[in-house]
Amino acid sequence: MSYLSATEELYRDAALIPDVGLCCTTNPVWELPGLKIPKIMQEMNYGCGSTVHARDLTNSPRILYVGVGGGMELLQFSYFSRQQSGVVGVDVVPEMLEASRKNFKIAEEQNDWFHSDFIELHQGDALNLPVEDNSIDVAAQNCLFNIFKEEDLKKAIEEMYRVLKPHGRLVMSDPTCEQEMNQTLREDDRLRALCLSGSLPIDQYIKALTDVGFGTIEVRARKPYRILDPKHYPTDELIYIESIEVAAIKDPMPEDGPCIFTGKAAIYYGEDRQFDDGKGHVLLQNQPLAICDKTAQALSDLNRDDIFISDSTYHYDGGGCC
Numbered sequence: 001m002s003y004l005s006a007t008e009e010l011y012r013d014a015a016l017i018p019d020v021g022l023c024c025t026t027n028p029v030w031e032l033p034g035l036k037i038p039k040i041m042q043e044m045n046y047g048c049g050s051t052v053h054a055r056d057l058t059n060s061p062r063i064l065y066v067g068v069g070g071g072m073e074l075l076q077f078s079y080f081s082r083q084q085s086g087v088v089g090v091d092v093v094p095e096m097l098e099a100s101r102k103n104f105k106i107a108e109e110q111n112d113w114f115h116s117d118f119i120e121l122h123q124g125d126a127l128n129l130p131v132e133d134n135s136i137d138v139a140a141q142n143c144l145f146n147i148f149k150e151e152d153l154k155k156a157i158e159e160m161y162r163v164l165k166p167h168g169r170l171v172m173s174d175p176t177c178e179q180e181m182n183q184t185l186r187e188d189d190r191l192r193a194l195c196l197s198g199s200l201p202i203d204q205y206i207k208a209l210t211d212v213g214f215g216t217i218e219v220r221a222r223k224p225y226r227i228l229d230p231k232h233y234p235t236d237e238l239i240y241i242e243s244i245e246v247a248a249i250k251d252p253m254p255e256d257g258p259c260i261f262t263g264k265a266a267i268y269y270g271e272d273r274q275f276d277d278g279k280g281h282v283l284l285q286n287q288p289l290a291i292c293d294k295t296a297q298a299l300s301d302l303n304r305d306d307i308f309i310s311d312s313t314y315h316y317d318g319g320g321c322c
């Protein structure tokens with residue numbers, strides 16, 4: 001059996017009987033005025049962060065969600081896109097689609113603004129999306145792409161890029177790991193499907209996105225996720241896994257490479273009112289300016305003693321250069 005079939009089997013089971021604690025993180029399940037998340041959706045929350053950010057969701061965007069799980073994030077997305085088929089959900093496992101369909105009916109009873117037809121469900125594969133080119137404003141996936149091996153991950157990202165409109169955004173949450181994982185862990189289909197042994201270091205995860213052409217990347221959150229310890233897993237050392245929330249924006253690739261925001265800022269503390277680098281970055285005296293890593297490097301290369309560059313917070317939430 002291939003690791004993809006093993007993944008489908010695992011999520012078929014998780015569709016039939018909710019597996020509380022599969023994935024799951026420190027994120028609170030947020031509810032907004034008038035938005036109630038049914039208990040069954042919370043029990044079937046198989047994500048590792050949030051992909052629903054209000055600032056991505058102005059002007060009733062057309063949203064694609066790949067790997068639907070119990071449907072919680074699709075309901076949250078449809079709060080911002082209250083129109084027939086405003087959210088398109090794709091999942092390869094028919095039982096998961098059926099479970100989410102039932103959960104949307106329960107959500108209808110608890111949310112008077114919500115209609116199940118706000119969400120259009122399709123059986124389909126992340127590696128071959130049943131969606132037209134350039135038709136989506138916001139695409140999302142939560143805790144699916146980390147399962148894919150290198151070639152499949154590339155294909156899955158290419159598919160998301162294909163279906164997004166220019167300047168559309170792909171919003172994601174996935175586990176990441178900065179430590180080397182041994183081959184036994186990497187090749188364990190079940191651990192991979194459980195989102196425990198497929199994760200990449202953050203730099204490699206971002207490179208997979210920029211290699212496909214996304215010109216802007218935002219790392220929005222970075223959180224503790226899981227430990228793989230030698231008593232419970234085939235490893236000699238303790239392995240620490242984190243989860244990140246990332247947006248990849250289909251902006252044209254700048255000639256000097258992608259703009260990757262990891263939460264750095266520059267602060268000018270010289271004698272003038274401001275410092276202008278002549279490339280569009282004006283630093284007002286003692287005011288932070290959010291900058292991408294490329295600009296951080298360029299400012300740092302100036303070797304000035306009146307510009308401070310902060311470390312990455314991995315909590316970028318908009319604004320700044322580029």
Ligand SMILES: C[S@@+](CC[C@H](N)C(=O)[O-])C[C@H]1O[C@@H](n2cnc3c(N)ncnc32)[C@H](O)[C@@H]1O
Nearest residue numbers: 011045046047067068069091092093125126142
């Ligand atoms: C870890 S769960 C995440 C579910 C949901 N995103 C959430 O946050 O609760 C992975 C989801 O992806 C689906 N899935 C697995 N392989 C897939 C594939 N190749 N294409 C599309 N969906 C897939 C599973 O059925 C499951 O719903």
